[in-house]
Amino acid sequence: MVRKVVWRAATRVLDMGVAAFLLVVTAPLQLAVALAIKVTMGDPVLFRQERAGRGGVPFEVVKFRTMRHAAPGDDGPDTDEARLTRLGKLLRSTSIDELPTMLNVLTGDMSIVGPRPLPVRYLPRYSSEHARRHEVRPGITGWAQINGRNTLTWDDQLDMDVWYVDSKGVRLDVQIILATVTSVLNREGISQEGHATRAEFPGSGVDRAQTAP
Numbered sequence: 001m002v003r004k005v006v007w008r009a010a011t012r013v014l015d016m017g018v019a020a021f022l023l024v025v026t027a028p029l030q031l032a033v034a035l036a037i038k039v040t041m042g043d044p045v046l047f048r049q050e051r052a053g054r055g056g057v058p059f060e061v062v063k064f065r066t067m068r069h070a071a072p073g074d075d076g077p078d079t080d081e082a083r084l085t086r087l088g089k090l091l092r093s094t095s096i097d098e099l100p101t102m103l104n105v106l107t108g109d110m111s112i113v114g115p116r117p118l119p120v121r122y123l124p125r126y127s128s129e130h131a132r133r134h135e136v137r138p139g140i141t142g143w144a145q146i147n148g149r150n151t152l153t154w155d156d157q158l159d160m161d162v163w164y165v166d167s168k169g170v171r172l173d174v175q176i177i178l179a180t181v182t183s184v185l186n187r188e189g190i191s192q193e194g195h196a197t198r199a200e201f202p203g204s205g206v207d208r209a210q211t212a213p
Contacts, residue, residue: 010170011111018112018177019105026099030064033096037065040087046100051117054137058120059109064097095184101140113173114139115161118201126158127204133161136168143172146179150198153207 023030034045047065050058066088084092091097104110110117117138126133144152144160152160164172 007169011113011173012108014170014173015105015111019102022099023102023106029096030099033064033091033099036087041065041068041085047097050120051138052120052123052134053109053117054134056123056131056134059104059117061110061117062100062103064091064100066091066097098140105140109137111137111139113142113176115142115164116145122201125201125203129162130158130204132165133158135165141176141180143176146176146183149183154201155204155207158204 037045045065047063047067048060051061053059066085067083068085070083088097101110105112114137115133123131142161143164144157147160148156
């Protein structure tokens with residue numbers, strides 16, 4: 001119990017410090033990116049979407065917009081790659097699109113490290129074990145993000161999310177943050193082939209059923 005309280009307190013201090021530092025240091029870059037998005041894609045500059053947070057409670061995640069507006073009949077997940085602009089690809093490959101998400105960290109909806117926040121519509125699709133990923137705040141980066149990111153199967157990613165929940169600690173968080181820097185510089189695991197990020201989550205166990213001999 002004491003270890004859990006210490007981890008939460010230390011994590012919050014780490015979150016606030018890293019988020020505030022990055023928002024200040026990258027302010028000129030973010031201003032330039034905002035202007036570039038406005039010129040090439042128009043408004044809005046920011047992408048906002050409801051995601052599931054700790055306990056499955058919805059919150060609004062904020063990122064830089066990377067896709068053009070959907071045309072009629074062009075709004076499904078299978079068309080995301082076609083809507084991704086050249087600027088958007090650059091922002092995603094460098095993770096610059098994630099910088100505004102530091103605001104979510106400051107408000108306490110997210111942490112620097114934790115399972116990635118996924119759409120609210122996925123909530124009924126998790127197994128009881130995979131749903132445990134919501135026992136902690138979602139993160140900008142996490143154990144799955146430094147071990148394959150979007151190239152992982154859904155079941156492998158969710159297994160890693162649950163492993164993080166059971167193994168969390170300040171030392172592990174620092175390890176993940178340092179490994180994330182290397183992953184971003186190498187532009188690893190950015191997307192699955194044919195998708196802006198990855199295919200829609202079909203539900204826990206579906207990946208294993210499809211790959212079973």
